[in-house]
Amino acid sequence: LVQAWLTREAPRGPAPPISGTLLDGSQVSLDDLKGRPALLHFWATWCPICGLQQGAINAIAKDHAVLTIAMDEASADEIRGYLQDAGVNYPVLRDPAGDIARHYAIRGVPTSFILDHESNIRFVETGYTTGIGLRLRLWLTGRKPAP
Numbered sequence: 001l002v003q004a005w006l007t008r009e010a011p012r013g014p015a016p017p018i019s020g021t022l023l024d025g026s027q028v029s030l031d032d033l034k035g036r037p038a039l040l041h042f043w044a045t046w047c048p049i050c051g052l053q054q055g056a057i058n059a060i061a062k063d064h065a066v067l068t069i070a071m072d073e074a075s076a077d078e079i080r081g082y083l084q085d086a087g088v089n090y091p092v093l094r095d096p097a098g099d100i101a102r103h104y105a106i107r108g109v110p111t112s113f114i115l116d117h118e119s120n121i122r123f124v125e126t127g128y129t130t131g132i133g134l135r136l137r138l139w140l141t142g143r144k145p146a147p
Contacts, residue, residue: 015040015119016103018067023076023083023092028067030119037122037141038065039134040113042095042106044072045082049128050110054086056131061090064138069095071109116141 018040019029033040041057043050060066070079073096083089095101104113107126114123114137123137 012121015113015115015121018100020093023080028091028093033065033067033115034119035117036065037117037138038115039138040115041068042071042101042109042111043068044070044109045074045079047109052128053110054088056134058088058090059131060134066090068092069100071095071098071101114138114141
């Protein structure tokens with residue numbers, strides 16, 4: 001019930017466009033994720049639950065297309081330091097003003113979107129989700145045609 005309330009305004013169908021510069025300086029676009037199931041993950045350095053998920057997200061990024069969005073006013077260097085301390089190295093796009101988060105109607109972090117091979121939103125989860133839960137959703141998305 002809480003999950004339904006938190007994600008009630010989240011977009012359905014085609015994912016809103018995203019483009020920008022990752023922390024490593026490379027350019028990224030949502031189109032880069034097309035062709036396979038993907039994880040779009042919103043998080044923040046100040047979020048303790050997000051910290052609990054970092055290892056799982058990092059492991060998933062080794063096997064799947066992943067783009068994470070840091071909803072922080074922290075500088076790029078502060079976010080890099082956080083990632084280094086956490087021992088993770090997945091792709092991060094900063095959203096300090098919350099522009100991307102507004103397009104995705106984010107009501108809390110962490111929030112994860114599972115996208116299909118055409119970047120259609122198939123699953124939305126807010127709050128802690130296990131790595132196994134995220135992997136299962138990615139697997140289901142790759143096997144099941146969109147409704």
